[in-house]
Amino acid sequence: MPLTALEFARMLDCTLTHPTATLEEVYALVAAAKKYHIHTVLGPRCFNELIAQEVQGTDTLPCSGCSATLGHDPTEVKVFHAKLAVSQGMCEIDMVMNLCYLKSGMYEDVVRDVRSVKEAVGQDVPLKCIIEAPLLDDGEIATASKLAVEGGVDFVKTASGLRGATTVHHVEVIRQAIGSAARIKAASGIRDAETVEAMVEAGVDRFGISLAHALNIIRELEGDPKIR
DSSP, X not given: OOOOHHHHHTTEEEEOOOTTOOHHHHHHHHHHHHHHTOSEEEOOXXXXXXXXXXXXXXXXXXXXXXSOTTSOSOHHHHHHHHHHHHHTTOSXXXXXXXXXXXXXXXXXXHXXXXXXXXXHHOTTSOEEEEOOGGGSOHHHHHHHHHHHHHTTOSEEXXXXXXXXXXXXXXXXXXXXXXXXXXXXXXXXXXXXXHHHHHHHHHTOOEEEEEHHHHHHHXXXXXXXXXXX
16 A cells, blocks of 8 residues: 555654755754654754754654764764763664674674664664665675664664665565564665655665655655656
8 A cells, every 4th residue: 555645754764964954954854844744853963952942842853863974983982972962852863883893794893882872872762773785785784684683773774875775675685684673764765655665565664865855755645746
């Protein structure tokens, strides 16, 4: 059955993360989230407290990344940033797996890194771990997903959006690897309702999509003939 625009919005982490994002764009992100009942918004971290304040009392939650998007910051840095984000009112946290550890076969260190961040944010704050699936082969995707689950994540997230597009196949590999042990967040290169619906069928529970592309998909699901 096709998704409705509202169903999609309630599965959406809507993002504004480009390096020159302005305060005006942040307010536009928040306004869109309120209008369409988007599940979470993630903006520039320098505006975390503002975003938390602006969505207070709505059905939209504030979300934040922690540490650099390369994933190889020391664990202590990730923990500090995650704790800071929670203290600023962020209700969900995204992190990036240390792919240096993964590619080096240092699996215990991968788990320790993830678990440390999960312990820092606590059980009540969902943690999503980005594995950068476009950079990995199927075996590595499966291994990374299992290690993330071992570390206690709530979501395995496919990609950051900076290093290649997520495919339905990536989602299928993750779901086969982890079963129902964690939810899946798909992000990067998702541009239309057809892809969204295929990924939901493959097992995606949440999407990370930038504001402009998310609004296009919402309008497409609403039946806007200019989009279709």
